[in-house]
Amino acid sequence: MSIAGGRERLVVIGGDAAGMSAASQARRLRGPGELEIVAFERGHFTSFSACGIPYWVGGQVPERDRLIARTADEHRARDIDLRMRTEVTEVDVAGQRVRARDVDSGAEYWTPYDKLVIATGARPVRPDLPGVDAPGVHGVQTLDDGQALLDTLAGTPGRRAVVVGAGYIGVEMAEALIRRGFEVTVVNRGREPMSTLDPDMGRLVHRAMEGLGITMVGDAEVTEVLTGRDGRVRAVATRDAEFPADVVILGIGVRPETALARAAGLPLGAHGGLLTDLAMRVRGQENVWAGGDCVEVLNLVSGQQQYVPLGTHANKHGQVIGTNAGGGYATFPGVVGTAVSKVCDLEIARTGLREKDARRVGLRFETVTIESTSRAGYYPGAAPMTVKMLAETRTGRLLGVQIVGREGAGKRVDIAAVALTARMTVEEMTALDLGYAPPFSPVWDPVLVAARKAASKVRSG
Incomplete structure (x- = not known):
């Protein structure tokens, strides 16, 4: 039964790659007279490239807006009711409704749906360490994060940077900081960088990064972020050493943002991501889909479920979800686990x-x-x-x-x-x-x- 004046209502939680790809594809298939689309995004930006943030910070991308594929106004011009700075705080699956809160005013209200898309993305891993919230310590997940980091870099007279973690985010941020003239130390829990590689290949990356002037510290567990009298970061401590820092980047990775889904009783996998079928429909649900960095996917080589938070997958998920929610048919068969990155050359x-x-x-x-x-x-x-x-x-x-x-x-x-x-x-x-x-x-x-x-x-x- 439709609930929006004879029209079906599609509600989308999350205004980035998967969510807005789904909304846009559903709109291509069904006009405003047939399908109302309401999308909620808690941040300031929509449809942006998080993968491009290190290159914006490093100066290869000259301005933030180059990373925005489609603005909120552009989505609204396509008859998508996109509500920015609005966070969904509860999903009532049985009642087919979501509770939303205006981030700025605090006002809350319920919105019913016929079909629901969960595209809540991922959250950066932020270790529970003394000093980790001190000024000068940055995660890099959103455009707001990128701007905050650029502001810190511009206002910091010192030129020493420590990157915690040597995965994709860590090595890309190391390059960005090298390009900005910082002395860069990467502190990594594993012996070699890039745990997505075998150790012998990671060793090649290790040597090359040191050849580029990056100090690599392996087998090192960060125990504390040390601060000065002004409260700002001054060093990163491990059990064996201290590494002076005027700025610290957390590049430890991300986890699926599935607190809403968990509270709603939706099925999660071993990695904490939502479980879906080939049509990206949440398992056990007829009218709920999920995609992007909040889901687990099938690895076609191993036959196992895997958590792979990449923008390429998120956009494909969105296309599949939008097609199915719009009355068509599409599937996402899985991944083989492809990724590429760079640090300098x-x-x-x-x-x-x-x-x-x-x-x-x-x-x-x-x-x-x-x-x-x-x-x-x-x-x-x-x-x-x-x-x-x-x-x-x-x-x-x-x-x-x-x-x-x-x-x-x-x-x-x-x-x-x-x-x-x-x-x-x-x-x-x-x-x-x-x-x-x-x-x-x-x-x-x-x-x-x-x-x-x-x-x-x-x-x-």
Whole structure:
């Protein structure tokens, strides 16, 4: 039964990638006369690129508004009732309604729905440490966070920065601070940076970052953020040392923001994310969908549920949800775990399973690692790269690829991502008809060199 004057009402919680992609796609399929769309966003901005914040902070992106794909007014012009600075505080699934609170005035009210989209995103991990809330300590998740950090950098006479954590956010923020002329120390719990890589590949990143002038401190647990007499941060302490800091960036990662869903009794997975079916419908619910950084997804290689908070997935989820909520049909089959990043001129990429992932799900495998170059060795600008490949024992099925190198290395991981999705063997990969010319690749592309070596190892094993 529709509740909005004969029209159905779609309510969307969250005004970023997944939520507004869903709202926009539903609007394309159904006009205002058929479907009313109400969206709630607690922040100041909508449809922005959180992935672009490090490049805004680093100066490659000159202004904040370049990171906004579509403003609130642009969404409203498409007949989407987008309510900014409005936080949903409760979801009543049985009564098909949500309670919202105006952040500025505190006024609360209920809004009924026929269909609901939960796109509440993720929250940064903020450790419970003494001094972690001191001025000068920053997380980087929203445009407001980015602006606050830029204000601190501009007003800080000192040039010492400590980044806590060496995952994607950590290494990207390390680059941003190097570009701004800061002395950068990265303090990481693990021995090597980039835990999304195997340790041997992470070691390559470690060496390269130190070569760029970044001090890497591994196997270090932060115990306290130390402050000066003015209350501002002055250092980061571990059990064994202190690292002076005029600014601190928390790059420890994120967790799914699912407190609303948990309180509403909706199903959560082992990683704390919402569980959905292939249509992105919340399991056990007929008219509730969820997408983006608040959900878990199926890893097509391992067959296990995984938490992968990436904007690429969020936008795809939104398209699928909007199509289904708008009366069409679409599915999101899963992911293979592809990601790419950089720190200065070092490119870092991975897809599929790491060694420990394969062991965890009971797969036996062979590994190979090769050294190659981004172009023909005789062509100017050829840069080194290292490719590691995992293949299943006996079958030769590709299981994962990791790449660390200079210009031209990172996006080669897409070859492996397609091969993983197609469930190709490494033997089949050796025959891939990839583009070749000396300015772009050696005659045998590095990924194919690794596939040849992996195929030979599988055969001989």
